[in-house]
Amino acid sequence: PTLFGTNYQTLSVAQKALNANGGGYKDANFTPNALTADAIAFLDGEIGQIKAELNKQSLLGSTLIIISAKHGQTPVDRSALRKIGDTVGSTLAAANLGANSNIGSGTDAVTGNFLGTGQFTEDDVGFIWLNDQSDAARASAIAALKANLGCPIVDPTSKIIVAGQTNPGICAGTDPGSGVIDLKADGRFGDPAKGRTPDIMVQPNAGVIYSKSAKKDAEHGGAAPNDSNVALLVSFPTLSKQTIGSTVVTTQVAPTIVKALGLDPGLLNSVTSEGTAVLPGLF
Numbered sequence: 001p002t003l004f005g006t007n008y009q010t011l012s013v014a015q016k017a018l019n020a021n022g023g024g025y026k027d028a029n030f031t032p033n034a035l036t037a038d039a040i041a042f043l044d045g046e047i048g049q050i051k052a053e054l055n056k057q058s059l060l061g062s063t064l065i066i067i068s069a070k071h072g073q074t075p076v077d078r079s080a081l082r083k084i085g086d087t088v089g090s091t092l093a094a095a096n097l098g099a100n101s102n103i104g105s106g107t108d109a110v111t112g113n114f115l116g117t118g119q120f121t122e123d124d125v126g127f128i129w130l131n132d133q134s135d136a137a138r139a140s141a142i143a144a145l146k147a148n149l150g151c152p153i154v155d156p157t158s159k160i161i162v163a164g165q166t167n168p169g170i171c172a173g174t175d176p177g178s179g180v181i182d183l184k185a186d187g188r189f190g191d192p193a194k195g196r197t198p199d200i201m202v203q204p205n206a207g208v209i210y211s212k213s214a215k216k217d218a219e220h221g222g223a224a225p226n227d228s229n230v231a232l233l234v235s236f237p238t239l240s241k242q243t244i245g246s247t248v249v250t251t252q253v254a255p256t257i258v259k260a261l262g263l264d265p266g267l268l269n270s271v272t273s274e275g276t277a278v279l280p281g282l283f
Helices: 009-018 034-057 085-093 133-147 250-260 270-272
Strands: 065-068 117-122 125-130 179-182 201-203 232-235
Touching: 009 034, 009 065, 065 250, 085 117, 085 133, 125 133, 133 179, 133 201, 232 250, 250 270
Parallel strands: none
Antiparallel strands: 065 232, 117 125, 125 201, 179 201
């Protein structure tokens, strides 16, 4: 085929696995623990098989190879980890803003989500879809969250929140980029009133995950630095070895592929509406 690709979950799973069991990294410098090192070696072998077959079919010299990731995991440094559970939901429930405007009280037997909201998801970020999307309801929910930005106490060994704390807080607003974000005003994901965009985004401080899981030490989904800074490797026989230090984003891969196929990147809606450029230094 002219274009093909694949996706591997092996490394993602290894990165999230318990540090004590060999998952994740040894330090903030991304020194891999045993499971993570094994996952990297496995992926290296898989890529090697693809290259070997391309070479066998006399296609290696004419194939552009791009390797990246759709996300990283946070935290890399386990010393920064804080598993604080569903403090976003409990904060809104305690605020008692009304069943139509916030999370409400009680949990759904199937999903575990707090009742009273269209949808509520948490990983190392909290996304909230409000039943009542009025400006007043959104402002009340945001105010309740901003009034509880403090960080709960976690067990120093398990990193899990210590039980019994009253209104323990959502642990946000201290680190750069963290805080409670009104996504209608922010606009980065579109208008919540017109589709699936959440009404509110809660980006916690680095290292915080809204989970009390005893099976994993990392999560993803948010805008923490460990989430959004990923490897991006481009290989082609005529390219010289170099590191490009300018800021790029993974959305630039799509127009780069289109241009490599000899087509106009402007055929992509993302290029015309968002001005997404091809990756620099390749053409």
